[in-house]
Amino acid sequence: MAKELTPRSENYSQWYNDLVIKADLAENSAVRGCMVIKPYGYAIWEKMQAELDRMFKETGHVNAYFPLFIPKSFFSKEADHVEGFAKECAVVTHYRLKNSPDGKGVVVDPEAKLEEELIVRPTSETIIWSTYKNWIQSYRDLPILCNQWANVVRWEMRTRLFLRTAEFLWQEGHTAHATEAEAIAEAKQMLEVYADFAERFMAVPVIKGVKSANERFAGALETFCIEALMQDGKALQAGTSHFLGQNFAKAFDVTFVDKNNKQDYVWATSWGVSTRLMGALIMTHSDDHGLVLPPNLAPFQVVIVPIYKNEEQLNAISAKVNEIIPKLKGLEISVKFDNNDTKKPGWKFAEYELKGVPVRLAMGARDLENGTVEVARRDTLTKETVSLEGIEIYIKRLLTDIQANIFNKAIDYRTSVTREVNSYEEFKVEIEKGGFLLCHWDGTPETEEKIKEETKATIRCIPLDGDKTPGVCMVTGKPSAQRVIFARAY
Amino acid sequence: MAKELTPRSENYSQWYNDLVIKADLAENSAVRGCMVIKPYGYAIWEKMQAELDRMFKETGHVNAYFPLFIPKSFFSKEADHVEGFAKECAVVTHYRLKNSPDGKGVVVDPEAKLEEELIVRPTSETIIWSTYKNWIQSYRDLPILCNQWANVVRWEMRTRLFLRTAEFLWQEGHTAHATEAEAIAEAKQMLEVYADFAERFMAVPVIKGVKSANERFAGALETFCIEALMQDGKALQAGTSHFLGQNFAKAFDVTFVDKNNKQDYVWATSWGVSTRLMGALIMTHSDDHGLVLPPNLAPFQVVIVPIYKNEEQLNAISAKVNEIIPKLKGLEISVKFDNNDTKKPGWKFAEYELKGVPVRLAMGARDLENGTVEVARRDTLTKETVSLEGIEIYIKRLLTDIQANIFNKAIDYRTSVTREVNSYEEFKVEIEKGGFLLCHWDGTPETEEKIKEETKATIRCIPLDGDKTPGVCMVTGKPSAQRVIFARAY
Numbered sequence: 010m011a012k013e014l015t016p017r018s019e020n021y022s023q024w025y026n027d028l029v030i031k032a033d034l035a036e037n038s039a040v041r042g043c044m045v046i047k048p049y050g051y052a053i054w055e056k057m058q059a060e061l062d063r064m065f066k067e068t069g070h071v072n073a074y075f076p077l078f079i080p081k082s083f084f085s086k087e088a089d090h091v092e093g094f095a096k097e098c099a100v101v102t103h104y105r106l107k108n109s110p111d112g113k114g115v116v117v118d119p120e121a122k123l124e125e126e127l128i129v130r131p132t133s134e135t136i137i138w139s140t141y142k143n144w145i146q147s148y149r150d151l152p153i154l155c156n157q158w159a160n161v162v163r164w165e166m167r168t169r170l171f172l173r174t175a176e177f178l179w180q181e182g183h184t185a186h187a188t189e190a191e192a193i194a195e196a197k198q199m200l201e202v203y204a205d206f207a208e209r210f211m212a213v214p215v216i217k218g219v220k221s222a223n224e225r226f227a228g229a230l231e232t233f234c235i236e237a238l239m240q241d242g243k244a245l246q247a248g249t250s251h252f253l254g255q256n257f258a259k260a261f262d263v264t265f266v267d268k269n270n271k272q273d274y275v276w277a278t279s280w281g282v283s284t285r286l287m288g289a290l291i292m293t294h295s296d297d298h299g300l301v302l303p304p305n306l307a308p309f310q311v312v313i314v315p316i317y318k319n320e321e322q323l324n325a326i327s328a329k330v331n332e333i334i335p336k337l338k339g340l341e342i343s344v345k346f347d348n349n350d351t352k353k354p355g356w357k358f359a360e361y362e363l364k365g366v367p368v369r370l371a372m373g374a375r376d377l378e379n380g381t382v383e384v385a386r387r388d389t390l391t392k393e394t395v396s397l398e399g400i401e402i403y404i405k406r407l408l409t410d411i412q413a414n415i416f417n418k419a420i421d422y423r424t425s426v427t428r429e430v431n432s433y434e435e436f437k438v439e440i441e442k443g444g445f446l447l448c449h450w451d452g453t454p455e456t457e458e459k460i461k462e463e464t465k466a467t468i469r470c471i472p473l474d475g476d477k478t479p480g481v482c483m484v485t486g487k488p489s490a491q492r493v494i495f496a497r498a499y
Numbered sequence: 500m501a502k503e504l505t506p507r508s509e510n511y512s513q514w515y516n517d518l519v520i521k522a523d524l525a526e527n528s529a530v531r532g533c534m535v536i537k538p539y540g541y542a543i544w545e546k547m548q549a550e551l552d553r554m555f556k557e558t559g560h561v562n563a564y565f566p567l568f569i570p571k572s573f574f575s576k577e578a579d580h581v582e583g584f585a586k587e588c589a590v591v592t593h594y595r596l597k598n599s600p601d602g603k604g605v606v607v608d609p610e611a612k613l614e615e616e617l618i619v620r621p622t623s624e625t626i627i628w629s630t631y632k633n634w635i636q637s638y639r640d641l642p643i644l645c646n647q648w649a650n651v652v653r654w655e656m657r658t659r660l661f662l663r664t665a666e667f668l669w670q671e672g673h674t675a676h677a678t679e680a681e682a683i684a685e686a687k688q689m690l691e692v693y694a695d696f697a698e699r700f701m702a703v704p705v706i707k708g709v710k711s712a713n714e715r716f717a718g719a720l721e722t723f724c725i726e727a728l729m730q731d732g733k734a735l736q737a738g739t740s741h742f743l744g745q746n747f748a749k750a751f752d753v754t755f756v757d758k759n760n761k762q763d764y765v766w767a768t769s770w771g772v773s774t775r776l777m778g779a780l781i782m783t784h785s786d787d788h789g790l791v792l793p794p795n796l797a798p799f800q801v802v803i804v805p806i807y808k809n810e811e812q813l814n815a816i817s818a819k820v821n822e823i824i825p826k827l828k829g830l831e832i833s834v835k836f837d838n839n840d841t842k843k844p845g846w847k848f849a850e851y852e853l854k855g856v857p858v859r860l861a862m863g864a865r866d867l868e869n870g871t872v873e874v875a876r877r878d879t880l881t882k883e884t885v886s887l888e889g890i891e892i893y894i895k896r897l898l899t900d901i902q903a904n905i906f907n908k909a910i911d912y913r914t915s916v917t918r919e920v921n922s923y924e925e926f927k928v929e930i931e932k933g934g935f936l937l938c939h940w941d942g943t944p945e946t947e948e949k950i951k952e953e954t955k956a957t958i959r960c961i962p963l964d965g966d967k968t969p970g971v972c973m974v975t976g977k978p979s980a981q982r983v984i985f986a987r988a989y
Contacts, residue, residue, distance in 0.1 A: 039573075039629050040617065043566035048645060051563045073541045076533035077619075077650055077666050078589070081596070083529075085604035099568070100593040100607050101619065104654040106571070106586055114575035117590050117616055126607055127530065129567070129591065129619070139529050149841060155538060160567055160650065164594040176567050351639060 014363075016297045021241040025292060029170045032300045032364050034287065042168040042175030046284070049364060052308035054178065054284060058158065060210050060305075061180065061282065064202050070154045070182060075136050077160075078127035083135035086260040090134065093227020097164035099129040099175075129162040134228060134279055137183045138257040145185060145275055148267050152195070153185040161283075171288040172245075172499055179283035185275045187267060189254070192276035193231075196252040199280040200233040203248035211286065212303040212416035213237050213293045214423055215247055216445075216494060218470025223454050223461075226279075230254040236469040236494065238423045239292040242443015244469045244496035247289050250280035288499070294388075294415050300365025301388055303415055304408040311337060311344040311404060312366045314357045316373035323348065326372050329397075333370075333382075336401040342408065362387065367411050368404060388415050429492065433460075433483045436495070440466045445496050449489035451482035460484065460495070469494045504853075506787045511731040518781060519660045522790045522854050525777075532658040532665030536774070539854060542798035544668065544774060548648065550700050550795075551670065551772065554692050560644045560672060565626050567650075568617035573625035576750040580624065583717020587654035589619040589665075619652040624718060624769055627673045628747040635675060635765055637756050642685070643675040651773075661778040662735075662989055669773035675765045677757060679744070682766035683721075686742040689770040690723040693738035701776065702793040702906035703727050703783045704913055705737055706935075706984060708960025713944050713951075716769075720744040726959040726984065728913045729782040732933015734959045734986035737779050740770035778989070784878075784905050790855025791878055793905055794898040801827060801834040801894060802856045804847045806863035813838065816862050819887075823860075823872075826891040832898065852877065857901050858894060878905050919982065923950075923973045926985070930956045935986050939979035941972035950974060950985070959984045 014031065015023040029035050034050030037043075046054065062072070078101060084091045105121030108114075130136065137155070144150060162176050171177075182199060186192040200217055207215045215235035225232045229251035237247045255274035258264070263275045294301040304310045313330050317323040330346050337344045345366075347357055354371065361369055369385040376382050382400060385392040388411050395403055426444025430436045439446055450456060450468065461467050470493070477491045504521065505513040519525050524540030527533075536544065552562070568591060574581045595611030598604075620626065627645070634640060652666045672689060676682040690707055697703045705725035715722045719741035727737045748754070748764035755765055784791040794800045803820050807813040820836050827834045835856075837847055844861065851859055861873040872890060875882040878901050885893055916934025920926045929936055940946060940958065951957050960983070967981045 036630075036633075038566045039570060039626065040566045040568045043568060045566065045630050046564040048561035048563045052561065055562060071538035071542065072545060073538045074536040074544075074668065076528045076530045076535065077652065078530045078533060080529060081607075082604060084596075091605060096597070097595055099591045099617070100596065101589045102592045102607065103590040104587065106574075106588065106590065106618070114572060115581060117571075117592065127589070128596070136529065140526075140535050143526075162567065178564065 014297055014299065017240065024297070025288075026170065028291060028295060028299060034291070034300075035170045037170065040175075042165060044170050044174045044176075046178075049308060050287065053290070053302070053306055054287060056306045056308070057206075057210070057286060058180075061202075061206055062158075064206060065156050065180075065182065068198060068202060070156045070184075072157065073155045074157055074159070075133050075140060077130055079130050079133070079136045081126045081128055083139060084128065086135065087228050087256055089256075090228035090260075094131045094163075097166070098131050099162045099164060101127040101129065130159070131161055131163045132279075132281075133157065133159070133161075133181055134183065134253070134257050134277075135261070138261040138263060138277070141183075141185055141275070142261050142263045145263055145265050147265055148187045151185055151187045151265060151275065152191065154182075154195075155184070156180055156182040169288075171284055171291070174284075177284045179281050181279060181281040184278045185258075185263070186278070187265065187276070189276050192254075192278050193252050196231070196233055196250045196278040196280065199250040199278070200235065200248075203250065203280070203282060204235050207235055207237065207247055207286075207289075208416065210303065210305045211290050211293070212305070212412055212419065213247065213289055214416065214420045216470060216472055217474065218472045218494065220249075220470060221454070221457055221468045221493070223457050224467060226251045228253060228256050230256070233473075234470050236496075237289050237293065238426070238445060238496070239289070239499065240422065241292070242426055242497075244445065244494075244498040245285075245289050245292070246469070246498065247286060248280070248282040251278060253277035253279060293419050295365065298390070299363030301415060302365035302367060304367045304412045307343070307365065307367050309343045309345040309366060310408055311342055311368045311370060312357075312361045313344065313346045313370045313372065314354055314361075315346075315348055316354050316371055318374070322374050325374075325377055329377060330372065333397065333400060337404060340401050340405045342401070342404055362390075368407060386411060388418075431483060436460075436466075436483060437464055440464050440495070440497065443497065445469070445494050447476075447492040448483050448495055449480040449491075450493050451485045451487035451489055453485075456482060456484050466495045466497050469496050469498060504787055504789065507730065514787070515778075515782060516660065518785055518789060524781070524790075525660045527660070530665075532655060534660050534664050534666075536668075539798060540777065543780070543792070543796055544777060546796045546798070547696075547700070547776060548670075551692075551696055552648075554696060555646050555670075555672065558688060558692060560646045560674075562647065563645045564647055564649070565623050565630060567620055569620050569623070569626045571616045571618055573629060574618065576625065577718050577746055579746075580718035580750075584621045584653075587656070588621050589652045589654060591617040591619065620649070621651055621653045622769075622771075623647065623649070623651075623671055624673065624743070624747050624767075625751070628751040628753060628767070631673075631675055631765070632751050632753045635753055635755050638677045638758055641675055641677045641755060641765065642681065644672075644685075645674065646670055646672040659778075661774055661781070664774075667774045669771050671769060671771040674768045675748075675753070676768070677755065677766070679766050682744075682768050683742050686721070686723055686740045686768040686770065689740040689768070690725065690738075693740065693770070693772060694725050697725055697727065697737055697776075697779075698906065700793065700795045701780050701783070702795070702902055702909065703737065703779055704906065704910045706960060706962055707964065708962040708984065710739075710960060711944070711947055711958045711983070713947050714957060716741045718743060718746050719769075720746070723963075724960050726986075727779050727783065728916070728935060728986070729779070729989065730912065731782070732916055732987075734935065734984075734988040735775075735779050735782070736959070736988065737776060738770070738772040741768060743767035743769060783909050785855065788880070789853030791905060792855035792857060794857045794902045797833070797855065797857050799833045799835040799856060800898055801832055801858045801860060802847075802851045803834065803836045803860045803862065804844055804851075805836075805838055806844050806861055808864070812864050813840075815864075815867055819867060820862065823887065823890060827894060830891050830895045832891065832894055852880075858897060876901060878908075920985075921973060926950075926956075926973060927954055930954045930985070930987065933987065935959070935984050937966075937982040938973050938985050939970035939981075940983050941975045941977035941979055943975075946972060946974050956985045956987050959986050959988060
């Protein structure tokens with residue numbers, strides 16, 4: 010079969026690539042490192058966007074749009090930020106092409122050189138805070154709670170579809186506050202929003218935590234994050250929310266007059282999730298047969314495939330299906346009836362399995378006679394024959410079941426590969442097996458760096474919830490405030 | 500008053516700029532020619548997007564995403580297209596910055612020069628058709644009906660907020676078809692979608708037509724367009740839909756095998772509308788007091804302002820308002836209750852007038868006693884006192900009225916400045932007065948060019964509907980198939 014996937018056990022990375030391509034989610038483009046997000050993949054991303062956007066608005070945020078380009082000098086204004094972001098990026102140096110003197114194609118017009126180069130935004134703190142300077146004078150202008158849906162570019166050397174691409178799509182929230190406490194509360198609130206979205210919609214369990222200094226966002230005082238675990242035992246950072254302190258306000262001289270008529274710098278947060286979430290979604294649930302999509306994000310939740318020998322049978326089945334569809338839609342179940350005559354049922358079964366459609370209904374002549382339909386679940390690959398009487402309620406419950414089941418399965422997997430490790434010797438053995446390792450660490454960047462160099466593992470986060478018992482660092486024996494999570498990561 | 504606008508009669512262009520800035524729609528950014536779309540402006544754009552997206556999906560289209568960057572060589576592949584688009588554009592030449600040797604800031608790393616320059620997309624036909632080549636083998640793969648919501652960059656020398664900016668937001672549909680007839684039908688269908696959207700949602704009357712060869716999209720065989728007329732008598736092209744023939748298929752070698760097993764090039768369309776529509780919306784309806792928004796696109800349709808002398812009164816009014824709000828929302832009316840205590844009612848009245856909120860409700864102590872509310876219409880600036888009994892139904896009807904009224908007002912204005920002109924002498928006089936001039940033209944680019952040079956007027960379109968009586972060209976006396984529309988344009 011043309012669409013067969015490399016099994017996970019054989020080559021996980023190849024399985025992932027096969028799946029992204031064969032399920033029509035995305036593909037590489039003619040531009041190095043940039044992907045094309047295909048309609049089926051984009052439809053999932055749109056569902057993610059819609060839900061996140063709703064959650065952002067519910068928590069008081071509004072959308073706005075800031076320029077794609079950032080003057081080069083802006084990056085130099087925040088010392089840590091320039092180190093983190095103004096390196097591997099796309100640089101616009103000219104603004105005009107002209108016909109080539111040899112008559113073949115076009116060349117860059119050397120006379121159209123920009124006085125100052127423009128950087129295609131890798132993230133927008135600098136351009137946004139240069140804008141906020143004009144929006145903020147008084148505490149009455151605060152808070153500003155803006156979000157932007159945008160494309161960003163980071164010139165990554167090694168790229169992988171969705172997980173690491175030169176251009177990717179994301180949202181970036183940028184908020185401005187009158188007090189430190191309010192900014193920290195905002196950063197934590199958005200962490201909760203992300204965790205809630207990941208678990209309830211993506212069915213991806215996540216651990217909420219803060220990053221160690223080494224892994225912190227360039228320019229942040231604190232980076233909150235949600236960390237997910239993929240089926241190969243590697244971690245994936247699924248979203249971050251940064252408390253930026255007054256760093257960007259100072260860099261762009263953004264001050265305000267408070268209620269007591271005192272001038273102060275404004276407090277900031279930023280937070281984002283990206284098309285990388287698509288990678289997390291795929292790698293958490295899918296299997297060797299293809300995608301497994303959570304019903305809450307599936308472009309269509311149910312596909313109906315008619316099984317027929319002749320046109321007469323197809324017509325009879327279609328008539329029955331056209332009675333069922335409005336009932337399903339009435340319960341807000343999205344459904345596709347695939348009556349395409351150029352493909353056989355077997356081909357369709359494989360195709361929708363590959364594409365992760367949560368529920369497949371198959372209806373043949375005998376079903377018509379019996380008033381039944383065959384219902385197949387994508388998550389368990391099980392089938393049963395069900396009466397058409399009240400089928401919509403049955404399907405509605407089934408979708409809820411599937412959503413819960415794949416979430417629980419992911420939780421179970423994570424639990425099975427999360428363990429405490431107490432010595433560095435043990436750590437070196439265990440890290441090879443993957444999963445989350447809960448270890449004591451002395452809190453220094455040096456120790457973290459040593460562990461990373463020797464084992465390729467990083468601190469994914471210092472968990473906010475759970476065991477807070479102190480101990481001693483597995484490497485140095487120095488005091489440790491609590492166990493942190495180590496893993497190898499995407 | 501700080502927020503007063505320059506009157507239209509004094510300086511229309513300044514009025515427009517004042518309005519965009521003071522109504523918090525958009526502003527210029529630190530990057531030449533790039534705008535910041537502020538939350539209030541973006542909320543209108545989001546409403547436009549939501550409706551257009553719904554209409555695209557209803558007509559069978561799906562969204563996808565293609566790269567921001569286009570290899571320079573791609574532009575040379577379609578001869579007309581390179582002339583039209585690969586000139587004033589943002590050119591990425593490098594992919595890395597490094598710390599400046601003098602320790603101050605960052606500089607472009609000369610070693611990180613791209614082998615081939617990348618162009619920030621001014622439009623995506625080339626990158627998309629290079630992708631479609633891999634998607635299309637057989638007639639079974641057709642049609643492809645993709646749309647993309649994206650940012651594009653055209654390095655305009657003179658920019659104006661929304662109307663002409665270096666970066667702008669838009670959607671671009673790109674479809675691929677097996678037959679010429681199907682592609683033409685698609686291009687025409689999208690023209691109808693655009694016209695329907697402009698008239699029913701923006702309340703902007705448009706004329707549907709085709710462009711003359713001079714004004715055609717670079718690479719198209721036929722450009723369909725909708726043309727609107729602004730209050731200063733200048734035309735604004737509000738949307739275009741192109742029949743591209745087989746030009747891009749030939750440029751990127753995209754062929755398919757048809758039902759008879761014959762190989763042929765694929766037929767194409769593309770169509771787009773942009774944030775320019777915001778300019779059309781503003782300039783069609785607004786007045787010297789500020790924006791006038793059609794209820795179908797207003798971020799909120801109703802604002803409620805309490806008039807109170809003390810907290811007790813405010814509490815009583817708020818209690819009543821909180822009874823009204825759910826009733827309005829129940830009829831899908833969006834509403835904002837502005838109980839901000841730091842602003843006076845007079846300030847709020849002026850602010851919401853400036854922001855074009857269709858209906859303002861003001862409620863004071865006497866209204867409470869009488870069970871009434873003061874209802875003010877933004878479009879007519881009239882007020883009346885209305886009973887709270889059934890207020891939601893009253894408001895619902897009022898919003899429908901306002902939507903119809905501003906559309907009819909725009910139609911009336913257009914009718915009043917649309918006239919037939921039969922001699923070039925008369926034309927030169929009339930064009931100074933603005934409006935649409937219906938004239939006979941001999942169909943040649945030379946005559947159109949001469950008229951443009953001498954009068955700055957262009958053919959806005961050859962109308963699809965209306966009078967098709969032949970005549971003689973007002974300039975050359977040669978035969979003319981029908982009157983065409985001349986105007987000066989944005």
